Amino acid sequence: MLDDADRRILRQLQADPTLSGAELAERAGINAATCWRRLERLRERGVLRGSRAVIDWRALGYTVEVSLRVTLDKTVPRAFEDLADAARQIPEVLEIQTFLGQVDVRLGLIARDLAHYQQLYRERILTLPHIADLEALMHVARIKTDETVPL
Known part of the structure; x- marks a missing residue:
């Protein structure tokens, strides 16, 4: 279901959800356009449901x-x-x-x-x-x- 690039993207998002698209792509080792397409696909498949503010x-x-x-x-x-x-x-x-x-x-x-x-x-x-x-x-x-x- 997920390949290595998807896993790298998700690991980086979990570690720092405030990353910009360019920073996320760089840390995941892919270009920004590919990263954006993969994020969209992960959202469409329901793997990535969104982001939220965590309030203490x-x-x-x-x-x-x-x-x-x-x-x-x-x-x-x-x-x-x-x-x-x-x-x-x-x-x-x-x-x-x-x-x-x-x-x-x-x-x-x-x-x-x-x-x-x-x-x-x-x-x-x-x-x-x-x-x-x-x-x-x-x-x-x-x-x-x-x-x-x-x-």
């Missing part, structure tokens, strides 16, 4: 990170969809993951401090639909976060 939420005053493990009432046919739709409306919920197993959903959320988390928990989280059980895990440290793909 701690720098904006959010000091608390919590993972909520949710078990849903499985007697409700649309429990997953209803919960996900409602959780999307909470700006502090940064991540929603679904699982197969005892835990159905994990919500990753941030709060400014413990008082803010308590308010979110009472006013927004506990009002989410179809929750049968809820476990909160307070994050202490992030040991590894890496979204790069081995190429």
Whole structure:
């Protein structure tokens, strides 16, 4: 699916997504026109989905990170969809993951401090639909976060 030139392009983008087209081509060892065509092809094939700004939420005053493990009432046919739709409306919920197993959903959320988390928990989280059980895990440290793909 990918050849060596594609892999070099993607490795360089992962290492430094701010590279100009010319810099990317030079580091990947190809000319700029070829690099541009390959980038377009990678986008068309869905390999390269875009770029984004990564904002450090701690720098904006959010000091608390919590993972909520949710078990849903499985007697409700649309429990997953209803919960996900409602959780999307909470700006502090940064991540929603679904699982197969005892835990159905994990919500990753941030709060400014413990008082803010308590308010979110009472006013927004506990009002989410179809929750049968809820476990909160307070994050202490992030040991590894890496979204790069081995190429």
